[in-house]
Amino acid sequence: MTTPPRILLDCDPGIDDAFALLCALRFTELAAITTVSGNVSINNTTRNARYLMDLAGADVPVHRGASAPLLVEGVAADEIHGSSGLGNLATPDSEHPESGLDAVDAILQYCADGDATVVATGPLTNIARALQKDPSLPERISHLYWMGGGTEGGNVTDRAEFNAWVDPHALDITLRSGISLTMFGLNLTHQVLMGQPEIDALRAARTSTSSVLADFLEFYRENGALHVEGQPMHDPCALLGLTHPDLFETTKSHIVTSTIDDEDRGRTFVHEPQTNVEHYVAVRADAPRVIDLIVQAAINPTPVA
Numbered sequence: 001m002t003t004p005p006r007i008l009l010d011c012d013p014g015i016d017d018a019f020a021l022l023c024a025l026r027f028t029e030l031a032a033i034t035t036v037s038g039n040v041s042i043n044n045t046t047r048n049a050r051y052l053m054d055l056a057g058a059d060v061p062v063h064r065g066a067s068a069p070l071l072v073e074g075v076a077a078d079e080i081h082g083s084s085g086l087g088n089l090a091t092p093d094s095e096h097p098e099s100g101l102d103a104v105d106a107i108l109q110y111c112a113d114g115d116a117t118v119v120a121t122g123p124l125t126n127i128a129r130a131l132q133k134d135p136s137l138p139e140r141i142s143h144l145y146w147m148g149g150g151t152e153g154g155n156v157t158d159r160a161e162f163n164a165w166v167d168p169h170a171l172d173i174t175l176r177s178g179i180s181l182t183m184f185g186l187n188l189t190h191q192v193l194m195g196q197p198e199i200d201a202l203r204a205a206r207t208s209t210s211s212v213l214a215d216f217l218e219f220y221r222e223n224g225a226l227h228v229e230g231q232p233m234h235d236p237c238a239l240l241g242l243t244h245p246d247l248f249e250t251t252k253s254h255i256v257t258s259t260i261d262d263e264d265r266g267r268t269f270v271h272e273p274q275t276n277v278e279h280y281v282a283v284r285a286d287a288p289r290v291i292d293l294i295v296q297a298a299i300n301p302t303p304v305a
């Protein structure tokens with residue numbers, strides 16, 4: 001058995017973030033969770049992350065992050081994720097304490113020894129703030145796996161994906177920082193759809209996590225845009241892209257974005273690769289095997305190693 005990769009997960013739970021978090025518990029050594037406002041407010045994303053630790057019986061520090069994007073006003077996605085961020089669940093307060101260290105300092109501390117792996121499944125506000133605080137940070141991050149952007153249009157506007165559009169300045173700072181990164185955008189995540197068969201599998205498993213995650217998935221299916229084939233499992237793709245790279249195909253590229261507040265805000269433009277720019281775009285997923293791993297983690301988030 002190989003040693004699971006050690007990671008920090010920056011997220012805004014959020015239903016698909018919750019699935020990504022359970023995948024992180026099962027397939028990685030999850031060193032820290034940093035929360036960011038995005039799908040819902042920072043109070044709710046932080047509360048949800050703490051609740052998910054209790055639900056999964058895990059003890060990973062949760063560090064509160066940015067309550068708003070860098071320069072623009074925050075916009076939530078509660079119509080898709082529910083007012084709490086976790087469907088119909090009124091997230092109970094958790095036994096799991098919130099860390100006294102904020103997200104930016106947690107990121108800097110986690111990366112201090114170098115060769116750090118970061119997975120981000122929300123707007124990149126915390127990452128950008130960490131880069132602003134210490135511009136030498138990219139030297140110590142071996143790779144950033146980010147869910148956001150895309151090559152074929154958007155979901156919040158015709159051209160922009162939610163995480164990119166919510167904080168385009170943070171994305172721009174990250175893309176220009178020299179960090180080596182892979183973008184798991186909508187072109188990829190729309191290949192990984194979960195719906196009734198996965199709800200049935202989760203219900204049949206009857207574990208403490210599976211029935212709760214089945215409720216989340218049911219809410220997500222009923223409130224998302226694609227009703228028939230299932231809903232895209234965006235965020236787990238970035239996590240599994242790290243842990244199971246054989247299930248994804250990526251191409252080397254150069255990604256840029258626009259921060260101007262017009263129809264191109266947060267759009268990701270994918271150009272030919274450039275020397276000294278380590279950007280990759282995920283283009284294809286082995287969807288059945290990816291979905292199988294997501295379901296496994298939702299049934300049992302205990303580490304596999």
Ligand code: BDR
Pocket residue numbers: 014015016017039077080121122147155161162163234235
């Ligand atoms: C992304 O936006 C959020 O609503 C999801 O959690 C995901 O990170 C998809 O566009």
Ligand code: CA
Pocket residue numbers: 011012013014016017038039121122235
């Ligand atoms: Ca997310």
